[in-house]
Amino acid sequence: MTVYGLIRDWVRPEIQALTAYHVADASGLIKLDAMENPWIWPEDLRQEWLSVLHKVDVNRYPDPQAGALAVQLRQAMEVPDEMAVLLGNGSDEIIQMLAMAVSGPGRSILSVEPGFIMYRMIAIWCGMNYTGIPLNAGDFSLDMPALRKAIEETAPALIFLACPNNPTGNLFAEEDVLAVLEAAPGLVVVDEAYAPFAEASFMSRLGQHDNLLVMRTVSKLGLAGLRLGMLAGPPAWLEQIDKLRMPYNINVLTQETARFAMEHHDVLDEQTANIRQERERLFPALEGIDGIQCWPSRANFLLVRTAPGRALGLFDHLLKNGVLVKKLHGSHPLLDDCLRFTVGKPDENGRLLELVRSYHG
16 A cells, blocks of 8 residues: 555544645745734843853753743733633643643534634644634624624534734624523634734733633743743633643743843833734825735734735735734635735835835736
8 A cells, every 4th residue: 555545544634635735935025924023132231141041950840830920920910819721832822731731532622714714723633613703894893793603503612712812903892702601512712813913902801701711921022032821710620621731831931031121021012012002003005005904903913904805915025025913815705805914114114015016016
């Protein structure tokens, strides 16, 4: 039998049907495709960080609970005292742990679309059903009648709601999220990856709803290279999910670097404020360009729609001139003719605007 025959026989059909997650090569480009913080640390802070790492030995396994770091993250992200936290190798690992914890024959995950692709992908990896409910066209708000119907019909073990949502950038109405919490038979995870830019959170509501968990990441703060996520919620829930955490999942360099970064959170806060300020400058400038529709955002990116049939041409125009953005056209019907622009530094945003204005394809 050939290797392809073995794959056909042994790899689950739903895995064979998937396409691996693709990351575009950004070498030499202005990188505005992945919602990263564009600023690096000041040189004096970098030197202090290197001095910390110089004292770190890598011949021993790291603290399996990342205890010192967990304490600092709790404080920085204002986790209620009575709640527990669990750290993951990025939010993706936490999503996978959550799915594994509640997976079983016929069980399902529910989210909204367009949304974060990993909810769907991890559901498939874990052999679960996935239901994606389209958002309302126009403002990308939650379609509550459709959500209630889907919750009633599928009884999802797990619901993910990203607040703000990726790739649309909007916050869902608080009363709608609360209604989902009341209707859900299983867990509801509010994914607050973009909380530093939204200045809104469900963290303080932990404990008020037995099925609510809140997920955070340090990636958007400027630490994307560390791959560090955090889940917060009632200790009884996290005790069960922790059983699925791989041993030593947060390596010693990540622990020490993130711990150091939390001690200098003022630098991260200043960078976050700069991004919010640039977002507010970029939004009206894009709205003022003929043929461009731009949605208000509470994240560190902006969703734009071009005139029909122009999105791919604009994407290529930007790429040929050294700017990489995210191409969303074709990924979901609600994103036809859409691109997503990460908010960059002032000069990067200026170059983006210059190229968008100059495109006449």
